[in-house]
Amino acid sequence: QKEVEQDPGPLSVPEGAIVSLNCTYSNSAFQYFMWYRQYSRKGPELLMYTYSSGNKEDGRFTAQVDKSSKYISLFIRDSQPSDSATYLCAMSAPRGSTLGRLYFGRGTQLTVWP
Amino acid sequence: GAVVSQHPSWVICKSGTSVKIECRSLDFQATTMFWYRQFPKQSLMLMATSNEGSKATYEQGVEKDKFLINHASLTLSTLTVTSAHPEDSSFYICSARDASGRSDEQFFGPGTRLTVL
Numbered sequence: 001q002k003e004v005e006q007d008p009g010p011l012s013v014p015e016g017a018i019v020s021l022n023c024t025y026s027n028s029a030f031q032y033f034m035w036y037r038q039y040s041r042k043g044p045e046l047l048m049y050t051y052s053s054g055n056k057e058d059g060r061f062t063a064q065v066d067k068s069s070k071y072i073s074l075f076i077r078d079s080q081p082s083d084s085a086t087y088l089c090a091m092s093a094p095r096g097s098t099l100g101r102l103y104f105g106r107g108t109q110l111t112v113w114p
Numbered sequence: 115g116a117v118v119s120q121h122p123s124w125v126i127c128k129s130g131t132s133v134k135i136e137c138r139s140l141d142f143q144a145t146t147m148f149w150y151r152q153f154p155k156q157s158l159m160l161m162a163t164s165n166e167g168s169k170a171t172y173e174q175g176v177e178k179d180k181f182l183i184n185h186a187s188l189t190l191s192t193l194t195v196t197s198a199h200p201e202d203s204s205f206y207i208c209s210a211r212d213a214s215g216r217s218d219e220q221f222f223g224p225g226t227r228l229t230v231l
Contacts, residue, residue, distance in 0.1 A: 008155075036222070043120075043207050043222040044158070088157060101148070101207075102220055106157040 001030035003027055006089055006105025011032070015039045015114050018050050019076040020110075021075070026070065030091040035074045038086045038107070048074065079112045117141055120223035126200055128231055135226045137208030143188040144210035148220065149181075152205045164191040164221045173177050188213060198230045 006023045013019055021035075031052055036044035048063040050056045050072075056063045062075040072091070076083055089105040117140040135148055147165045150158040163171040163184055168183050170183035181192040192211075195202055205227050209220040 006157075034219075040203070041225070041227065043118075045217060045222070045226040049219055101160060101163065104157045109155070 003103045004089065004091060005054050005066075005104045008106050010109040010111060012111045012113065013079055015079060015081060015112055017079050019083070019110060021074040021076075021087050021089075021108050021110070023072050023091075024070055025103075027093070027103075028067075028070070029093040029110055031094060032043070032092045033072050034090045034102075035061075035065070036090060038088060040085075044064075044088055062099055069111040077086060081112050081114050084111045116212065116219070116221045118208065118223040120206075120226050121206060122163055123224060124227040124229075126203075126231065127231045129199050130197055132194055134192055135206055135208075135228075135230060137191045137193070137210070137223055139189045139210040139221070142210075142221075143213040144218040146189075146211045147185060147191040147212075148209045149183060149193050150207045151227075152207060152210070158207060161193075165171060177178045186199060195228065198228070200230045203204045203228055203230045 004025045035048040038044040038048050050063050050065050053065045053067045060077045064087045065071040086107040086109045088107040090102045092102050118137045121136045122187040149161045152158050159175050161176045164183045164185040166185045166188055172178045185191040205223040206223050209222045217218050
């Protein structure tokens with residue numbers, strides 16, 4: 001079983017739709033959870049960064065972490081064609097642990113059509 | 115803030131040659147940098163962890179003699195692909211962690227696309 005599971009999609013939605021992206025993980029030591037957006041032929045850019053469980057909102061983006069279920073989500077409201085990209089979830093354990101590196105999901109390819 | 119650059123952004127080389135890729139943290143110091151490779155429509159695969167002033171730590175299955183990593187300063191790490199072959203063609207991405215310890219965030223470079231003919 002992979003450390004982090006993410007449905008690769010592709011996911012195609014109309015402009016204005018609410019998008020839900022999800023990842024599951026197996027290692028309970030993970031405490032830092034991130035969502036990255038990657039445009040084609042570019043490096044990933046950090047979208048959301050969450051520590052432990054709870055919700056975090058930034059504009060049209062909301063990140064949720066449910067550590068009891070080992071499940072994280074990213075919601076995009078009022079999606080725009082410019083949101084079309086690959087979204088990667090990533091997570092890590094505290095820096096001092098042997099799991100201090102980032103563990104990535106496979107990425108979900110999202111297309112928002114006008 | 116927190117900008118990471120890579121050079122070159124793309125490179126084409128002949129089989130058998132060596133290629134050096136630079137990763138720089140522009141506005142922060144990074145004791146740890148990471149090197150990833152990414153194949154089309156795949157996620158990032160960690161190749162190695164680069165530690166300033168010490169040897170890199172390679173992931174299982176990554177040949178350390180083929181992918182040479184040097185982290186000579188707090189703002190620069192280099193990856194050299196030695197005797198490159200067509201199967202080494204990929205998108206190579208580095209990331210850097212802020213040495214100040216303010217967070218566990220990693221900041222990614224824009225990537226280097228390597229094509230080996």
